[in-house]
Amino acid sequence: MHETAAATAEVDNSARPYHHGALRSELIAESLKTISERGVAAVSLRQLARDAGVTPAAPYHHFPDRAALFAAIIAEGHTLLYKRLGDAVSVAVDATAALRDMLVAYARFAADHPAHMRVMLRPEAGDPARHPEVADTRAVDLLRATVVAAQREGALPNADPEPWVQLFWSLAVGYVTLWVDGPVEARCHALGTTPEEMIERVGDAIASLLRRPRG
Amino acid sequence: MHETAAATAEVDNSARPYHHGALRSELIAESLKTISERGVAAVSLRQLARDAGVTPAAPYHHFPDRAALFAAIIAEGHTLLYKRLGDAVSVAVDATAALRDMLVAYARFAADHPAHMRVMLRPEAGDPARHPEVADTRAVDLLRATVVAAQREGALPNADPEPWVQLFWSLAVGYVTLWVDGPVEARCHALGTTPEEMIERVGDAIASLLRRPRG
DNA sequence: GACTGCATCTAAACAACGATCAGTTCACAT
């Protein structure tokens, strides 16, 4: 160590320019790291500023408040999620498989981007009135289209698709809610399986119902 | 008004005894009120203390920290929820109806006790390692028994019940997650219905699948 | 090349929060 390191600083402040240069993206990146390691509640704008080597007021030039930082993460998450769901649908052999694979893809997104998922599930971070970008309907629109396709294929009754949309949406959200910070991890371990495998089985279960003969 | 009211106090401090007498229960009651009105994040031990007319340190004689207050609310919520689910199962004509009605009962619990539900869905408030009472398995045990009953009745395949347990559990948790602080309220309003009616339809949808002939 | 506009950052401050600690009060069991 040829340089004196500050007590809590993460970077060498002595050589740092007045302007950080990429503070906004670093704040988001460090937030995601903190969230996946210690949860959403552990995110502090002041701590982020310290880690980035700037003063506590600097982040406020990129985000009006703490919620705006989370809103940016949510928007990023929605885009990542929508891509995953689109990929799942595009490779499915039929609408029933598409619904099953969307569910699995949703869970895999949560596994691969736990920080995004945690913030997306956090109510106070995603107030659509203050941050409209958190109300992204692309994923649910894709789900609705897949439900309608399943109805055309006879896998689902030809009635109002909305309850089915709500069912699959709730199922996905519920599973990841119980996974990213809930009891699913411990429960699966006790059952001798993994959350990744469990969501596959849940998907197979609902798909087996859809493939039953029509009543 | 024959008495001088303090600026922010909710009670008449002049006639208040040294010992509050029922501080613990009042803290919980005021928390629930705040949570249903302004969310979990708005709960502050200091504000609760002010409302109760005690000093900021008083609550710490009843709860080791903020999380312990939430843990107490979660434990209370689990008991209330288990009772609702038990009532739903006991009046159902068969296991399929029981599963449907448990789902609806779960949502109704969330509607009737939104504050309890919000805290129960809050991950950092319910760390089982620090507060074991938040890991209540009564509800999921009842769900598993109902799933097994449905298997005996032929409504569900006679395979491992756990994926089905996980499916219904996730479905319920997902719906209330999307309801108590999510987009379901606005979505139902746009669809010309209500969240109460929507969960009934979702329950009918899944029940219709269970009643289809076996494949 | 000097000038200027503007986003970016600093420095200092404020109010509110969770939490701790030594001391005070008071109901109740002995």
Added chain:
DNA sequence: ATGTGAACTGATCGTTGTTTAGATGCAGTC
């Protein structure tokens, strides 16, 4: 009556989100 222990006070600490006024320096214009 006595004294023990739970409930509460009063003071304090460190941290947080947020605001304000001012300093800085890059990107373009004359």
